[in-house]
Amino acid sequence: MKKLLLTAIAAGFCMGAYAQTEKGKIIAGGTISVHSSKSNSQTASQKATSLNIGPSIGLFVGKNMVVGLGLEYVTNKNNPYLYSTYLNGLPYTVTVSGNKSEALGIAPFFRYYWDLHERVKLFGQTNTTFYWGKSNTLNPDGTEIKSVDNTTFIGSIQPGIAIFPTKRIAIELKVPLFSYNYQKSNYIDPNMPSATSNSFSFGSDLTKPVLGINFHF
Numbered sequence: 001m002k003k004l005l006l007t008a009i010a011a012g013f014c015m016g017a018y019a020q021t022e023k024g025k026i027i028a029g030g031t032i033s034v035h036s037s038k039s040n041s042q043t044a045s046q047k048a049t050s051l052n053i054g055p056s057i058g059l060f061v062g063k064n065m066v067v068g069l070g071l072e073y074v075t076n077k078n079n080p081y082l083y084s085t086y087l088n089g090l091p092y093t094v095t096v097s098g099n100k101s102e103a104l105g106i107a108p109f110f111r112y113y114w115d116l117h118e119r120v121k122l123f124g125q126t127n128t129t130f131y132w133g134k135s136n137t138l139n140p141d142g143t144e145i146k147s148v149d150n151t152t153f154i155g156s157i158q159p160g161i162a163i164f165p166t167k168r169i170a171i172e173l174k175v176p177l178f179s180y181n182y183q184k185s186n187y188i189d190p191n192m193p194s195a196t197s198n199s200f201s202f203g204s205d206l207t208k209p210v211l212g213i214n215f216h217f
Contacts, residue, residue, distance in 0.1 A: 020167060020216040021064050021113050021121070029214030030055035030070070031172075046098075050076040052210070054107070064113035064121075072105035072129055080140040095140050103133025103152065119164045125174065129154045135185075152183045158210070172212040178202050 031054045038047045051074070058068020080098035084091060107129040113121045131152040137145040160174025181199045 021060060021066075023060050023062050023065075025060045026057070026217045027060070027066055027068065027170075027214050028057045028217070029170075029212060031174075031210045031212035033210045046079060046081045046096075048076070048078045050074070054212075056107070056109070056214075058109070058111065064115070066109075066111040066113075068109050068111070070107040070109060070127075072107050072131065073103075074105070074131070074133070075102045076100070077138075080138050082140060097140070098138035099135055099147075100138055100144065101133060101135040101150070103131040103150065105129045105131035105152075113162070121162045121164075123160050123162060123172075123174075125158045125160065127154070127156045127158065129156070146188055148188065149186045150183055151186075152181065154182075155180045160210075162214070168216050170214045170216060172214060174210050174212070176201070 031052070033050075033052045035050045036048070052072065054070050054072045056068055056070030058066040061067050077100045078098045081096050083094055083096065085094060086092060107127050109125055109127045111123050111125040113123045115121055129152075131150070131154070133150045133152070134146060135148040135150060137147045139145070156179040157177045158174045159177055160172055162170040162172045164170050179201050181201075182196070184194060184196045186194045
């Protein structure tokens with residue numbers, strides 16, 4: 001009797017942990033990533049930080065196939081700093097301004113899962129994200145000057161892994177694989193014309209993982 005009870009409990013736990021990725025299910029959650037770096041030398045020190053928060057919701061339109069929509073909030077900050085040098089043989093201090101940028105985006109996405117185990121799945125995700133943001137110049141005295149309004153489009157492919165500790169919860173980790181970035185910058189200074197930039201990148205950067213938690217209903 002005791003053995004039968006333990007078997008029933010174990011079977012119930014396995015069923016409860018089964019990953020729900022069937023058609024008609026809903027996935028809701030989000031991601032967060034934080035990066036910080038600091039460079040030091042004998043003459044200067046600079047710190048840079050970034051934060052990305054992205055809530056999202058999606059619908060399984062087929063087994064292992066999700067179509068969804070996310071929001072993105074991104075902020076980056078490079079602190080201003082001073083460094084010492086020499087000019088005509090005399091000590092000279094140079095002031096370097098920093099910058100701070102913020103952007104809000106909307107991100108439709110498609111994701112497909114591959115089963116490794118009932119609690120572990122690999123996935124590939126494509127995102128098309130549109131950002132609207134601004135960038136300010138940071139002066140060493142603590143003041144800020146608004147300098148640029150930015151409009152950005154990013155298309156990306158991100159592989160990842162999802163681990164299901166329970167039936168309803170997935171802990172996810174993904175890394176960038178491919179991205180295309182287009183940005184148009186409109187400067188506040190009327191004497192400066194608008195500018196555009198394009199960039200491509202390919203290859204996983206394991207130093208910039210994105211951690212996420214999703215709930216399956």
